[in-house]
Amino acid sequence: MTGFSFPLRCACLARFIFRCALVLAPLAAFFWPASASAATPAFPLHTSGQYIVDNNGVRVHLNAFNWYGSESTDFAVEGLAAQPLNSIVATIKGLGFNAVRLLWSNQMVETNPVVGNYALAANTNLEGEHALTIFDTVVNALTSAGIMVILDNHMSNAGWCCSTTDNNELWYNSSYPEANWIADWQAMATRYQSNPMVIGADLRNEPRSPATWGGSASTDWHAAAERGGNAVLTINPHLLVFAEGVNYAGDLSGVANLPVQLNVANQLVYEAHDYGFWYSSSSLTSYSTYVNDITPKWGYLVTGSNPQPLWIGEFGTCNSADTCDSSNSSADLGYWFSIFSSYVRDNNLDWSYWAINGTTESGNAGGFGTVEGYGVLNTSWSGSALPSLTSRLQSMMAPGSSNFSLIPGGTAVTLAPGGSGSATxxxxxxxxxxxxxxxxxxxxxxTGAIDAPACSIPSTETVSSTSAVNATVTISTTGAVARNAPAPRPLCNPSRRTGGAILACLGLIIGNFARRGRKSLQIVLMFLLVALPLAACGSGGAGGGGTTPPTGGTSAGNYVVTVTGTASGLNAVTSQIVVVVN
Known part of the structure; x- marks a missing residue:
């Protein structure tokens, strides 16, 4: 024991710790950014119940994006002609994404061509490099920034996906048979085995007709997924294996009776895709109709009695207007997107947005470098294309605080004056x-409306589970009122008998005054000007009464019903319903 007193020793120790902190804090901030360290899982990952977890059992929520281009005939991710790679990665990281679905083709792996300089204009240091070298560089840039990578075998032949006639409907074709598909997967698994942030293998993008779940060996995607998944796991047993459904990854109904069985437990994640253009405005009329549609296809894996790990590997919407990500009309993609994003938040799902790209690849619509109409980034790859879309995606990044949303029916309520209706x-x-x-x-x-409709809604509703609760809004209008008009006052209304008497008297008078001279005859004629109309009037009856056009009632036009929901400790949430009065 030294001769220092206890208080003095504490003071010295405190000064020492403070000085160390001054020196080490900048270094710690440089090497271990707070945001990255807080979000970095303990690798490797696996599944537990319906969730992906890290090596400590902590939930890992995938807020991912798709980055395409390497699977195309450009053989490199798009954007490298617009911005330096590290700038793109920093922009993506700054938006809050923590994972990427990175596309590749069998043709890229097997031919490994030199990438054209046109695709690398902002990254001249990569000019002359082969496709796989550039792919490595992209993977390293992403994982160094703390962004996890899921490798996605998107195509056999390099090109833009997808159709039922592009010769890439199955996991193999005549140019790249199944043996090649498996060998290429094992080569990719080997290539990135030492990088723990390469976390998964998405075995094949959107198997589609004639692909089946079970059935004939030549089309049985379920059996192929087992073979491919096991082949990957023999190289790296720590990779997550993502198995998509059939019918463009929209149908996982076969899993209920025929699940995928892999040789390594707790590494399987099922994958679904979903897009607003898959639904017609007439079929997508409410949150409930959406849930009823997806539940037998893949939603049951989330909300059923035996929930399974599920990742939404693709979904996307337009980026040209705010109605792309939020709308009360089912005619807009934003209506589907509002429903979808609420479903994701309700069930705390992992997801990957299509796509991060600001511009497109060769072979797609407008061609290389043209605007990507579903992209998160702008055409210069320097920021958001549509801030409201970015904000909506950020609201889906877990964990979030408990809240609720209000989703109206997607069609307007049409009423006639005096009518009533309802909306959910x-x-x-x-x-x-x-x-x-x-x-x-x-x-x-x-503006200028008369007798606006009235609305009513239950004052409270109680939410007690993850299921949505429907509230009915009743809307009523005022009818038009028909008003009787008073009968017109006749100019005259003598009887027929009176008219005849007048004429008889006139005859006598004329005869009498004609004998008295010319002046008297003039007086008689003036009298006739007055008397004859009276006689003529006596030949008819009085005019009848009538009605005027209806008055009052709700005037025609478009009215907006705003529903407001509040709950203890939360901000108010609103939703709108359009009412059309004809």
Missing amino acids: VAIVPENGFTGTVNLACTVTPP
């Missing part, structure tokens, strides 16, 4: 919300 608003719980939601509604009329 779904209260969708998000991130585990339960409790009482207070509801109210108001009507906003168009």
